[in-house]
Structure formats: C-alpha cells, structure tokens
Amino acid sequence: MSIFIRAVVLILFLLLSACGQDSVESPSDSNDPPSAEEEQRDEVIEEPEEVVTEPEPEPEPSKVQLSNFFMQDGVTAMYLGEGNEYASYRARTQWHNDHTVSIFEDNGGTTLLRTYRISDDSIDLIQEQGEFYDEFNPTDEELQALPKLSTFLKLPIEPGENIDDWEVISVNETIDTPFQVFEQVILLEKSDDTGAIQRRYIVEKYGEIKREFIMNEEDIEFIVTSTLESVE
Numbered sequence: 001m002s003i004f005i006r007a008v009v010l011i012l013f014l015l016l017s018a019c020g021q022d023s024v025e026s027p028s029d030s031n032d033p034p035s036a037e038e039e040q041r042d043e044v045i046e047e048p049e050e051v052v053t054e055p056e057p058e059p060e061p062s063k064v065q066l067s068n069f070f071m072q073d074g075v076t077a078m079y080l081g082e083g084n085e086y087a088s089y090r091a092r093t094q095w096h097n098d099h100t101v102s103i104f105e106d107n108g109g110t111t112l113l114r115t116y117r118i119s120d121d122s123i124d125l126i127q128e129q130g131e132f133y134d135e136f137n138p139t140d141e142e143l144q145a146l147p148k149l150s151t152f153l154k155l156p157i158e159p160g161e162n163i164d165d166w167e168v169i170s171v172n173e174t175i176d177t178p179f180q181v182f183e184q185v186i187l188l189e190k191s192d193d194t195g196a197i198q199r200r201y202i203v204e205k206y207g208e209i210k211r212e213f214i215m216n217e218e219d220i221e222f223i224v225t226s227t228l229e230s231v232e
Contacts, residue, residue, distance in 0.1 A: 064155060067118050068204045070101050076232045077206075080178055081107075083213075083224035094136070100143045102127075102136055103207075115146065122154035153202065157186060166190045166200070175201050175210055178229040182209055206231075 071077060073095040081087025089107035096102065102115040113136060115127035126146040151164050161168045166188040173185040188200040194215070201210035209228040214221065 063120075064157065066120075066123050066153060066155070067099070067101075069123065069153060069202060070095075070103075070116075070207050071205070071231070077228060078230045078232075079226040080229040081224070081226045083222070087224050087226050089226065096138065096143055097140055100126075100140075104132070104136075115143070116152060117143070117146070117148070123152040124148040125150045125152055153186075163188065173201065175203075177209055177227045179209075179231065182206070185209070 071093045073093060076090055076092045078090050079088060081089065086107040086109050089105050092104045092106075094102045094104065096115075099118045100115065101118070102113060105112040105114070110130055111132050113127065113129045113132040114125060115136075117124050117126045126143070126148055128149060154161075154163055157168060157171055159168050159170055167190065169187040169189045171184065171186050173187045175182045175185045182201075182203045184203065186202045188202065189197060191197045196213065196215040199210075199212040199214075200208055201212075202208050206228065211226050213224040216222070
C-alpha cells in the first residue's frame with residue numbers, strides 16, 4: 001500500500017472516531033448533580049390536613065316539671081304551728097288527673113279546699129273554698145271549666161321574678177324542719193300596705209314545707225309559722 005493511501009485511511013479513521021464520541025453523550029447518563037430548580041420541581045410538599053373540630057353543643061338545661069311540687073295522691077302531711085292556735089294543720093293531697101290536684105287543709109277549726117291546674121309553665125289556683133267537708137270528685141270537663149284565680153308558681157323560677165304579688169327571693173334556701181333538713185328550697189315573699197310579710201318555702205316532691213306570717217305592731221313582732229312535721 002502506498003504512503004498516500006495509508007494517509008487517507010488514517011484521516012478517515014480519525015474523523016469517524018470524533019463523530020462517535022460526540023454522539024455517545026446522553027443527558028440521562030449524566031452524573032452531574034440536579035440543579036436547584038430541578039430539586040424544587042421534584043420535591044413534593046405535603047400540606048398538613050386541616051382538622052376542623054366542631055364545637056360540642058351545650059346541653060340544654062332540663063326543664064322543671066311543675067307537677068313535682070306536690071305530694072303523691074293520698075298522702076297526708078302534718079304541719080306544726082307556732083304563734084296561733086290554728087297554725088297547725090293536716091294537708092291531704094288528692095290528684096284528679098295528671099295535671100289537676102287538690103289540697104285539703106284541716107286546721108281543727110275548718111277545712112279549706114284548694115285546687116290547682118298544672119301546665120308546662122305554671123301552677124294556677126283554680127278553686128279556693130273554706131268550710132269544705134264533702135268529697136270532691138269532679139269530672140275533667142268540670143275542672144277544665146274552672147277559671148284561674150291566681151298563680152302559685154311559674155317558670156322561670158329565678159330570684160327577682162314576680163308571681164302575681166309574690167317575688168322569688170331565693171331558690172337555694174336550706175330549711176330545717178321537724179321532718180328533715182331541706183336544701184334548694186324556693187323562697188317566695190310578699191308584703192301588704194300594713195307592712196305585714198308573708199313567706200312560702202317550696203321544694204320539689206313536697207311542695208310547701210313552711211309558711212310564715214310576720215307583722216310588727218307597736219314595735220312588737222308577731223310571727224306565725226306552719227312547718228312540715230311528718231308525712232304519712
């Protein structure tokens with residue numbers, strides 16, 4: 001082979017080697033570290049899930065059952081009186097239906113009948129009769145026809161509330177009676193033009209457990225009380 005031909009072959013070989021090296025390089029095979037933009041693009045940022053906590057509803061206060069302010073049917077209670085010979089009395093409870101009840105008060109001189117009608121919001125006096133010595137067994141229609149005379153108790157029972165001429169003074173009195181010590185007693189009070197004060201002490205399951213009459217006359221305090229003594 002001549003020197004000229006060998007030189008041509010060598011030049012062609014060098015040219016082919018250079019082209020091969022240029023085509024081998026591939027981005028996927030590069031070992032260069034990723035750029036900051038590539039890291040930010042590839043990075044997955046997980047946002048914490050927002051936990052929404054629903055506020056728990058406040059429990060509604062249980063509504064007072066006004067029928068609980070009377071004793072059970074047929075129960076007789078004795079009240080010890082002080083300050084007057086007729087302050088002692090016995091009271092018998094008679095239920096006519098689920099919302100009407102009568103109390104027979106016998107103080108040794110006379111018997112007084114009081115009948116009450118109970119609604120969702122009030123206890124109303126619908127009959128008051130002295131010198132009552134007969135049985136009282138009216139029909140539901142007759143009881144329903146009796147008009148309201150006054151209100152004995154009504155909701156809400158809170159200090160400062162007025163019930164006809166009476167005012168709620170307290171709902172958390174503690175009263176010591178010959179029968180037992182009562183707590184959470186409701187105190188109602190009213191006064192008249194003479195300055196005389198009347199008080200009622202009422203508690204659930206028993207109703208009126210004590211009543212007071214206070215009068216000042218010529219700087220002398222005159223007090224009459226009737227206090228629950230026993231229950232039969």
